[in-house]
Amino acid sequence: MASQKKKKSAETSNILPFEKPLEEVRSRLEELEALAGKTSQDLGEELEFYRDRLNRLTKEVYSDITPWNRVQVARHPDRPLVSDFIDHCCENWVELHGDGSFADDRAIVTGLATLGTQRVLLVGHRKGRDTKGRMACNFGSAHPEGYRKALQKMRLAEHMGLPIVCLINTPGAYPGVAAEERGQARAIAENIRDMFALKVPVVAVILGEGGSGGALGIAVADRVGMMENSWYSVISPEGCASILWHSADGREKAAEALQLTSEPLLRLGIVDKAITEPSGGAHRDPEGALEELKEQILFWLDELLALPPEQLLEERHLKFRNMTRSISVLETAMNPAQTGHEEPLPDPFSASERRAASLEPTQEPDSEA
Amino acid sequence: MAWRIGRKKKKDMPTGIWSKCSECGSTIYNKELVASSMVCPNCGFHHTVGGRQRIEMTVDPGSFIEHFTDLRPEDRLNFVDKVSYAEKLEKAQAKTGNSDACIAGVAKIQEHEVVLSILDFAFMGGSMGEVVGEKIARAIELAEEKKCPVIIFSASGGARMHEGAISLMQLAKTCAALNRFKEKGGFSISVMTNPTTGGVTASFASACDILIGEPGALIGFAGPRVIQNTIRQELPEGFQRAEFLLEKGQLDLIVPREEMREKLSTLLDYSAHGNRVRA
Ligand SMILES: [Zn+2]
Secondary structure, three states: HHHHHHOOHHHHOOOOOOHHHHHHHHHHHHHHHHHHHHHHOOOHHHHHHHHHHHHHHHHHHHHHHOOHHHHHOOOOOOOHHHHHHHHHHHHEEEEEOOOOOOOOOOOOOEEEEEEEEEEEEEEEEEOOHOOOOOOOOOOHHOOOOHHHHHHHHHHHHHHHOOEEEEHHHHHHOOOOHHHHOOOOOHHHHHHHHOOOOOOOOEEEEEEEEHHHHHHHHHOOOOEEEEEEOEEEEOOOOHHHHHHHHHOHHHHHHHHHHOOOOOHHHHHOOOOOEEEOOOOOOOHHHHHHHHHHHHHHHHHHHHHHOOOHHHHHHHHHHHHHHOOOOOOOHHHHOHHHHHOOOOOOOOOOOOOOHHHOOOOOOOOOOHOOO | OOOOOOOOOOOOOOOEEEEEEOOOEEEEHHHHHHHHEEEEOOOOOEEEOOHHHHHHHOOOOOOOEOOOOOOOOOOOOOOOOOOOOHHHHHHHHHHOOOOEEEEEEEEEEEEEEEEEEEEEOOHHHHHHHHHHHHHHHHHHHHHHHHOEEEEEEEEOEEEEEEHHHHHHHHHHHHHHHHHHHHOOOEEEEEEEEEEEEEHHHHHHHHHHOOEEEOOOOOOOOOOOOHHHHHOOOOOOOOOOOHHHHHHHOOOOEEEHHHHHHHHHHHHHHOOHHHHHOOO
């Protein structure tokens, strides 16, 4: 692809360690392609051979990457950002700034956008592409005013009857003095609580990094997706490593232990879908990845816009209320013997019955007396 | 039969004969410390109180009836650092006599019926995993069912990372319950004690109707060490203490421990639920 060739020098410096075997084949292929343009010699067979080899090797390497490799892909400098989504997938973009009381946090962008024929409010973490841009966006780590801006605009969307699309890409909310002074925790808590009350559809997708409360602060949604090579967890692998392994070197182990990739999160029901990325990761074909993402968002919005608001709110509540309940926790809601309740409870996911099950005080464990 | 305070061995009390105050450095006999509700007699610092002692000093004697004791945590991710999470759980259970870091139940505070939920710092730093999140949510739903207020005391390092994204989802679960409770007119009080940080502060502890801090309590999103490592500067005097938060407009009030029961009762009087109970 022409655009890829142009970017070649930039890409060479952005090669992830585990991608090196791929890069050797790719550079050989590129040499051949350049040669084929200059000579009358028929290189068709050889080109075919290297293309095939690159495809197979890419699949092989990516089928076997570690959770830490996934984190590296999620942070790849060429990975599509929210700003790319706006440029590539949104028409009639109108950015709306500020939280209405303190400041305009550039780490979270909000605005009106048209996806295909669907008008939406877009909320997303902004990371910046170059050093200057990254610094201006505080590397995607928002302050409280960012979360308050998001909530204020989401309420505007509710007022205007527009569905909400949230794109998450943050290492975490900013841990700084000013952020604490202005109530980082409270801003995030209020977002999480109040997003349950928004009477319009909300779709959230983890684009790259889904770091803890800073991600969840704009990720309470009716459908939650994640890009195939993104991560989503309670803490970054580095943060976890520094606490439990007492060094940043433990990050590979931490990434593994945290189960922060799409497969386990799908299994746990924390995300609804892993959105397939182009072969070799979204950084190999950003536009292809964004197209796929846009299609999935539009598909979900279609589904959700058909629901009456009451049902939407009830389902959103139950989705998170019942999320990740382990078998033993479910059993205490279902098993009348354990709770002292007399009647069997047919549906563990029914809110009223679950509550009824937990009404009676429970047995004292004998062993402690 | 439900069990009450005092029937169980108090495993969350300080061990040994004396303790050293982390604030003023003075040596205090543990008996004296427990008798003064873990408030340092020398400097007045409000030290972390064990879950059971907190109940005892907050509710009308004998009124607490514990609920949801059959919820038990699991090591669902097979999380291992130096030791496995499963092992850590067993240790914490043996140490505290509780199945996890949350104790919840129904109680009376000066005749007001309330649902009370307490995070016990002695159990893995009061961290929130699935069982803690579930208990908080059920406590809120129980209050909704009983049409009484819910009071949540927190002392926690935040979400429990040994449960990965499962623990993160407890922020959403507890806030889902609080949102519903609020919509139905429920009244909620959060008391943040030393220390309350991370995913607990960033969810139910900051999402209640009234936010109370205990004097001197460390309350924040990020821990001071994380902030210091990020900004590489000295932190301002009193940073992230309850008094600091109050000044910055992040807390409704600060209540000393000895006035807590009285103050909660007054707040309950003002709530619609409180009136109903009194009537
Ligand atoms: Zn002292």
